[in-house]
Amino acid sequence: MSDVVISVRELTKRFGDFTAVDRISFDVHRGEIFGFLGANGAGKTTAMRMLCGLSYPTSGSGTVAGFDVMREGEKIKRHIGYMSQRFSLYNDLTVWENMHLFAGIYGLTKRETEVRAVELLTRLNFSQERNTLVGSLPLGWKQKLSFAIATIHRPEVVFLDEPTGGVDPVTRRQFWEMIYEATEGGTTIFVTTHYMDEAEYCSRVSIMVDGEVRALDTPAHLKQQFGAESMDEVFRTLARGAQRGE
Amino acid sequence: MRGFKMLLQKEFLQIRRNSFLPKLIIAFPILVMLLMPLIMTMDVRNVNVAVVDLDHSTASRRIASHIEASEYLTLSLATDEYAEALEALEQGDVDVIVQIPDDYERDMVVATPERISITANAVNATKGGIGMQYVVHSIAHTLKELRGEKSPATLSEMVTVENRYNPTLNYRHYMIPALMIILFILICGFLPALSIVGEKESGTIEQINVSPVSRLTFTLAKLVPYWIIGLFVVTIAMLVAYLVYGLAPTGSVWTIYLGALLFILTISGFSLTIANFSETMQQTMFVMFFFIMIFMLMSGLLTPIDSMPLWAQRFTMILPPRYYIEILRSVYLKGTTLTELWVNFAALGGFAILFNTLAALTYKKRS
Numbered sequence: 220m221s222d223v224v225i226s227v228r229e230l231t232k233r234f235g236d237f238t239a240v241d242r243i244s245f246d247v248h249r250g251e252i253f254g255f256l257g258a259n260g261a262g263k264t265t266a267m268r269m270l271c272g273l274s275y276p277t278s279g280s281g282t283v284a285g286f287d288v289m290r291e292g293e294k295i296k297r298h299i300g301y302m303s304q305r306f307s308l309y310n311d312l313t314v315w316e317n318m319h320l321f322a323g324i325y326g327l328t329k330r331e332t333e334v335r336a337v338e339l340l341t342r343l344n345f346s347q348e349r350n351t352l353v354g355s356l357p358l359g360w361k362q363k364l365s366f367a368i369a370t371i372h373r374p375e376v377v378f379l380d381e382p383t384g385g386v387d388p389v390t391r392r393q394f395w396e397m398i399y400e401a402t403e404g405g406t407t408i409f410v411t412t413h414y415m416d417e418a419e420y421c422s423r424v425s426i427m428v429d430g431e432v433r434a435l436d437t438p439a440h441l442k443q444q445f446g447a448e449s450m451d452e453v454f455r456t457l458a459r460g461a462q463r464g465e
Numbered sequence: 466m467r468g469f470k471m472l473l474q475k476e477f478l479q480i481r482r483n484s485f486l487p488k489l490i491i492a493f494p495i496l497v498m499l500l501m502p503l504i505m506t507m508d509v510r511n512v513n514v515a516v517v518d519l520d521h522s523t524a525s526r527r528i529a530s531h532i533e534a535s536e537y538l539t540l541s542l543a544t545d546e547y548a549e550a551l552e553a554l555e556q557g558d559v560d561v562i563v564q565i566p567d568d569y570e571r572d573m574v575v576a577t578p579e580r581i582s583i584t585a586n587a588v589n590a591t592k593g594g595i596g597m598q599y600v601v602h603s604i605a606h607t608l609k610e611l612r613g614e615k616s617p618a619t620l621s622e623m624v625t626v627e628n629r630y631n632p633t634l635n636y637r638h639y640m641i642p643a644l645m646i647i648l649f650i651l652i653c654g655f656l657p658a659l660s661i662v663g664e665k666e667s668g669t670i671e672q673i674n675v676s677p678v679s680r681l682t683f684t685l686a687k688l689v690p691y692w693i694i695g696l697f698v699v700t701i702a703m704l705v706a707y708l709v710y711g712l713a714p715t716g717s718v719w720t721i722y723l724g725a726l727l728f729i730l731t732i733s734g735f736s737l738t739i740a741n742f743s744e745t746m747q748q749t750m751f752v753m754f755f756f757i758m759i760f761m762l763m764s765g766l767l768t769p770i771d772s773m774p775l776w777a778q779r780f781t782m783i784l785p786p787r788y789y790i791e792i793l794r795s796v797y798l799k800g801t802t803l804t805e806l807w808v809n810f811a812a813l814g815g816f817a818i819l820f821n822t823l824a825a826l827t828y829k830k831r832s
Contacts, residue, residue: 271675274832292831293677301675305668312475323471324676330527352482 224249224376224407230279230288231327232265239265241430242279247423251365252398254409254421254438258458263411264304264431267378268410270347284375297325300369300377304384306361309369310354314345317353318368325372332371339367359390363397370401377401379410383417395420404446415451426454428461468678472686476660479759480690494648494698498705501644502637505767512596515542522532522570524611526631528563528581531607537599554586559594561585563604567596573611579775637710642793643766645702646786650727652759653695654732655750657687659741662749674830685826688733695729696722715800721793723803727813733784734820760786788812 225247232240233348247253257263268274270283272292281288284298309315322332340346343363353361362382369377379398383391395417398408410421418424418438425435425464434441434457439448447453480486516529520825523561537719542553553559566579583600619716644828664670699722706712736753743749761767763777764786781787788809795801802808 271832273671273674293679296675296677299675301672303668303671303675307668307670307672309475309479309669310667311479316475318479320471320475321672321676322470324673325676326467328467374634446620 222230222248225281225283225409226249228279228282229287230266230269230281230426231277232262232269232274234278238430240269243427243430244434245425245432245435247407247409249375250402252402252410253277254424255409255427256413256418256424256454257327258413258425258463259459261427261461263427264380266427267380267409267411270295270379272296289346291430297320300372300374302362302365302369302377302379302382304380306355306358306365308361310311310363311352314340314356314364315349317364317431318333318371321368322371326349327372335336335371339371342397343367356416359386359394362386363390363394366394366397371405374406376407376409379408381411381413382415383412384387391417415449415454418420419452424450426457428457429463433457469682469686471818472678472683473689475503476690479660480694489588490694490698491701494701495705497640497648497703502640502706502710503759505636505644506532506620507714509592509595509599510537511540512561513541513559514596514600515544516540517544517547517550517562517564519545519567520565520569522549524570524573524607527611528565528604528607531603532563532600532615534686535599535603538596539601542649551584557586559586560562560592561600563600564809577685586669592623600708616769616830622722638712638798640724640767640807641706641712642797644788645699645793646728646764646790647761648702648767649695649729649732649789650760650786653691653697654731654736654757655753656694656736656739657733658736658743658753661737662743663743664745666746678831680828681825684737684821684828687737688730688821690706690790691733692726692729695725695733699725712797714797716796716802720801720803720806722809724789724792724813725729726797727810727817728785730817731813731820734816734817734824738820738827741824741829760784763787763807766790785816788816800809 220274223246225245227246228244229242230240230244231242235450255267265274269276269288272288272295276288277304283295286294286298288295289373309320317334318339319332322335327335336349337346340349344375345360345364345367348360353364356364365366366377366379366382367453370378383394391409391414398410398420402408404460410417410420421433423437425432426441427433434444434453436444441453442448442450445453445456447456471743473647514532516525516532518525518529526803529540529543532538542550542559544550547562547564550559550562550564554562562584564582564584566581569581572579581604583597583603583604585593585597661670701716703718703721735756739752739756741748743752763773763781764770764784766786770781770787773781792801792806792809793811795806
């Protein structure tokens with residue numbers, strides 16, 4: 220099935236005695252917005268880091284963009300974009316320089332980079348800020364820029380780890396518009412969030428509790444299944460049973 | 466390839482935009498080369514000598530006046546009471562006592578005079594020891610003159626002393642190459658490590674780790690700027706040494722540059738390896754300091770390797786600065802050529818490959 224972009228079976232990560240991610244299995248389809256929910260410490264970031272080739276799985280198997288998670292981490296990296304929970308662009312470089320740096324790293328030529336950077340800046344309404352040092356931008360702008368740079372090489376999948384944490388509602392809205400635009404071009408989005416309104420925007424949602432995936436379906440089906448009014452209620456119902464605290 | 470170019474450009478931009486680094490890179494070598502040679506000297510000057518003259522002859526007066534004339538010695542007490550001189554020594558007014566026995570001049574003709582006795586205060590071992598040698602040197606010189614006048618035939622028995630390559634035994638000429646190495650260690654050894662750990666602390670390394678950049682590309686992009694900075698530092702250092710202290714290499718400048726290329730690569734690779742094992746600045750600094758102490762004190766920068774215990778002499782074989790200090794000193798003072806120093810160059814090349822391979826291998830993009 221070429222339609223499946225991420226496929227995970229029994230993926231596990233242990234740190235000593237602690238099982239951070241416990242035999243999770245799921246598939247993500249092309250062009251989907253896959254919401255990856257869970258309380259703090261549920262294992263979301265660890266799972267995501269395994270999929271991005273930043274962390275070795277202890278056991279289990281999986282493919283991302285057709286490459287093996289265990290053995291082909293570096294090949295996966297060519298086909299994905301990643302936005303970390305922590306802002307990780309270079310604060311002492313300008314918007315334009317950060318774009319050129321990462322475009323160059325992903326092998327875009329100079330001309331391709333110019334075209335792509337102008338396109339992204341225009342879409343972000345950022346053209347006048349191209350020579351601003353990234354460190355002096357407000358948080359919401361930084362997050363939008365991070366997303367733009369994560370997609371600069373038109374990856375098949377973009378992983379977003381709590382991209383809208385601490386961002387104001389207006390910017391959050393704009394951020395999700397950017398996500399939708401990206402999926403229209405066929406990009407798959409894998410996103411973690413703590414905002415339940417955002418969960419409603421996802422094509423499908425999985426909820427992790429104590430390292431395991433406890434629920435996985437479209438937001439509408441999940442609400443039906445748990446007899447809940449909103450995703451917020453679904454989440455509370457599941458997270459209440461969590462053993463691991465914050 | 467374009468990735469490498471962009472990463473390199475990024476490193477230079479970051480160094481340039483840093484409010485502190487560019488100033489440090491220029492000011493540090495100039496200040497160190499200007500000030501430290503004046504301070505780091507083991508030349509002993511102003512040795513206070515007391516002459517206890519029991520002979521009161523031309524010979525004894527000649528000895529005393531030669532001591533007084535010496536650039537390094539000061540005749541601070543002339544007496545005929547040994548006790549008085551000893552008291553001055555105890556009080557610290559005098560460093561060396563020379564006692565010329567009674568009838569010394571007369572016995573010299575008879576051939577076996579009573580010996581001149583020299584007493585030195587060795588509390589400050591360097592001053593006592595070297596001061597005494599100066600006195601011996603001065604007296605030997607006087608005696609040589611006296612004998613030459615009396616019986617030219619015995620001249621050949623006299624020992625002649627000549628310091629080849631550093632004729633005036635100028636400590637600065639010995640210390641300037643060591644200072645250059647210290648500069649390399651501080652600038653090209655610390656900065657790359659801090660740059661990597663800085664990326665770990667700020668989280669930017671995560672964005673690199675999730676990209677397809679190879680470990681070698683990233684490591685090289687961290688190295689090359691310090692390579693260039695290092696060459697700049699050695700140029701400044703050589704210029705200051707020449708303009709201020711008049712010390713120019715007797716041998717080829719290119720031999721020094723070639724050695725610098727290899728040595729910087731070695732020390733930067735070493736520092737990157739340390740950084741790969743460290744999570745915080747504190748940890749990096751502490752570990753680097755530990756190794757830098759060993760490098761500075763055991764590589765023969767400040768003290769001769771030949772006077773170390775045998776086990777320590779063997780240990781210096783694995784210290785890269787040892788090989789470069791030999792290159793620097795022999796090129797500067799003796800004019801030794803590249804081919805004569807091939808062992809040192811081969812050793813440095815080996816270290817450069819070893820540490821940079823280690824740096825690339827220990828850099829983990831995945832945990």
